[in-house]
Amino acid sequence: MDVLLQQLINGLILGSLYALVALGYTMVYGILELINFAHGEIVMVGAMVSVSVLAALTAAGVPVALALPLALAAAVVVCVVTGVLVERIAYRPLRNAPRLAPLITAIGVSIVLQNLAMIFWGRQYLSFPPVIEVRVYDVLGATVSNIQILILVVAALTMGGLLLLVNRTRLGRAMRATAQNREVAGLMGVDVNRVIAATFIVGSALAAVAGLLIASYYGIAHYNMGFILGLKAFSAAVLGGIGNIPGALLGGLLLGVIESLGAGYIGDLTGGFLGSHYQDIFAFLILILVLTFRPSGLLGERVADRA
Amino acid sequence: MIGLLPDRLYRDRRIAWAAFGVLAVLLIALPFLVEAGLGRTWVRILDFAMLYVMLALGLNIVVGFAGLLDLGYVAFYAVGAYFYAILASPQFGLHLPFWALLPMGAGIACLFGVLLGAPTLRLRGDYLAIVTLGFGEIIRIFLNNLNAPVNVTNGPQGINMIDPVRIGGHALTRPIEILGVQISGPHAHYYLFLGLTLLVIFAAIRLQHSRIGRAWAAIREDEVAAEAMGIHTRNVKLLAFAMGATFGGLGGGLFAAFQGFVSPESFTLMESIMILCMVVLGGMGHIPGVILGAVLLTMLPEALRYVGPLQQELIGRVAVDPSDLRMLLFGVALVLVMLFRPQGLWPSSMRARELRPDNPDQVRQEQESLYDAER
Numbered sequence: 114m115d116v117l118l119q120q121l122i123n124g125l126i127l128g129s130l131y132a133l134v135a136l137g138y139t140m141v142y143g144i145l146e147l148i149n150f151a152h153g154e155i156v157m158v159g160a161m162v163s164v165s166v167l168a169a170l171t172a173a174g175v176p177v178a179l180a181l182p183l184a185l186a187a188a189v190v191v192c193v194v195t196g197v198l199v200e201r202i203a204y205r206p207l208r209n210a211p212r213l214a215p216l217i218t219a220i221g222v223s224i225v226l227q228n229l230a231m232i233f234w235g236r237q238y239l240s241f242p243p244v245i246e247v248r249v250y251d252v253l254g255a256t257v258s259n260i261q262i263l264i265l266v267v268a269a270l271t272m273g274g275l276l277l278l279v280n281r282t283r284l285g286r287a288m289r290a291t292a293q294n295r296e297v298a299g300l301m302g303v304d305v306n307r308v309i310a311a312t313f314i315v316g317s318a319l320a321a322v323a324g325l326l327i328a329s330y331y332g333i334a335h336y337n338m339g340f341i342l343g344l345k346a347f348s349a350a351v352l353g354g355i356g357n358i359p360g361a362l363l364g365g366l367l368l369g370v371i372e373s374l375g376a377g378y379i380g381d382l383t384g385g386f387l388g389s390h391y392q393d394i395f396a397f398l399i400l401i402l403v404l405t406f407r408p409s410g411l412l413g414e415r416v417a418d419r420a
Numbered sequence: 421m422i423g424l425l426p427d428r429l430y431r432d433r434r435i436a437w438a439a440f441g442v443l444a445v446l447l448i449a450l451p452f453l454v455e456a457g458l459g460r461t462w463v464r465i466l467d468f469a470m471l472y473v474m475l476a477l478g479l480n481i482v483v484g485f486a487g488l489l490d491l492g493y494v495a496f497y498a499v500g501a502y503f504y505a506i507l508a509s510p511q512f513g514l515h516l517p518f519w520a521l522l523p524m525g526a527g528i529a530c531l532f533g534v535l536l537g538a539p540t541l542r543l544r545g546d547y548l549a550i551v552t553l554g555f556g557e558i559i560r561i562f563l564n565n566l567n568a569p570v571n572v573t574n575g576p577q578g579i580n581m582i583d584p585v586r587i588g589g590h591a592l593t594r595p596i597e598i599l600g601v602q603i604s605g606p607h608a609h610y611y612l613f614l615g616l617t618l619l620v621i622f623a624a625i626r627l628q629h630s631r632i633g634r635a636w637a638a639i640r641e642d643e644v645a646a647e648a649m650g651i652h653t654r655n656v657k658l659l660a661f662a663m664g665a666t667f668g669g670l671g672g673g674l675f676a677a678f679q680g681f682v683s684p685e686s687f688t689l690m691e692s693i694m695i696l697c698m699v700v701l702g703g704m705g706h707i708p709g710v711i712l713g714a715v716l717l718t719m720l721p722e723a724l725r726y727v728g729p730l731q732q733e734l735i736g737r738v739a740v741d742p743s744d745l746r747m748l749l750f751g752v753a754l755v756l757v758m759l760f761r762p763q764g765l766w767p768s769s770m771r772a773r774e775l776r777p778d779n780p781d782q783v784r785q786e787q788e789s790l791y792d793a794e795r
Contacts (some may be wrong), residue, residue, distance in 0.1 A: 207759070213483070213547070214762055215758075344554050344557065
């Protein structure tokens, strides 16, 4: 029972990270109907920047309470700039091109980002500086660390903020209108280009937060981390219903829990044939199953099978 | 090599035959010329160029003909390679014949393609891209981990000492003397790959001009209209995807036999991107363009090795490892080609018109008709 509870808690924390990344995919997809392959790489950039800034600041003797927000701010700035540049250079000129074209530039951009990061930071892992003293609490027989709680709180606050932005502000209303019908929104006086740029700004800022949290969760950052992460977050977005913001939250949390439980029990289920290093296949299995049986996802409307 | 030369040359039979003759002699003499000029390593690079031509032509069926983005092409390549490696190496002590395993490996790859494509191809093309991307990664996870509890793939170490191709009992890796000419392993493989490449080119051309090929083009250009014309879009797309997978599996078997060694390292996402780059750079859907792309992109990275010494000379140190530059350049190439020359270096005239309509009126008209269709 304790093991089950432990896996559930781990899964929820992992899931909240997936949800943060999945939001970025789902927002862009909702508005542009484009899979922004580069989003995973933007999370990676956020992780790398925040870890190196944090390491530099703490080495210079800046107190943690100041260094952490500064590192986050640096990551947000770099990610937003990257995200907007990617949109400007790779997606905007191709908005009316055949569908294959932006997909190919998207994958090209993510390769470029990955390799630039590799050249800039090198091939080695960057380790997250031990700025927070780890304390472990006991909850009904399972253990939770203070870092995990911090991750959960920050992720929840960020997502709450996003929901407010989308549902309660003028910009949010413009975003929803653009997602429903870009042309009509334009006719109603919405500056579509600005809304799309704003979407990329918000998505990239979320990616920066996610990057910092993920680096602190795993304790490392690596130029290669964005790809599989992006794949999982996209699966989470599809599971919840792509284009649907509450769906991305639900999908992310579910995927985290499924992965955590799956990795914990796959050995028993397959009689020891498959071990926990197969953890990464669950996201993919879910993606295939969802696409087969319910392509619109758990909360999605019929957006997925529009020709 | 139909299509490689301008049409008007074919009008005169004699010129056509003469051109074919010159081309044939050139292709036969090529490895010897290359060895004399650049050394034995470049003959091996030539072999790889041929292999990549086959792979790129396979991917071209999916991306170029049918307009579907397949980002996990290398997974099928891996399936073909490991299928041969497992059944013709000391791994299980099995040494089944190459010529029986090659088509079987291609068939297995095809089966994987159908299993993967069937659920995804009902949906929009984007999903195929992401699912194939995931599949490529999953295959690699399995290759890396299927060494316990039963050692199937030998994990990260890979499988070694794979049987070479045999023709009439002669292993192609051994040098042989024919008519007083010494033919080394790389040379022999060149001729084998050349023959198979010609077959693949022939198949690709015939496919393109077949009923199915026209259906692919129709789907690529307008799926709704194609469906209205009575094309069963899902099945026809699935056929393209499965066909591409088959070619991938074929290439994998050849790769395993040629290299004598396979490991998960050879089947990363980057390999898929590289093959995609060949297709996109050369000209999606245009067979000669794709061949050009594959040859260019196999040769050019080899030239990158001179970038290291060049940096040494110019700025006094090696600031960027040339091998790190390779993928970066591929990524940049993908973006730039799609932005500025989406039809590729050597486009087919039809595809060029479609990807870059020359007057804005036409664009608007097409968009309007699209909105009508969506309503």
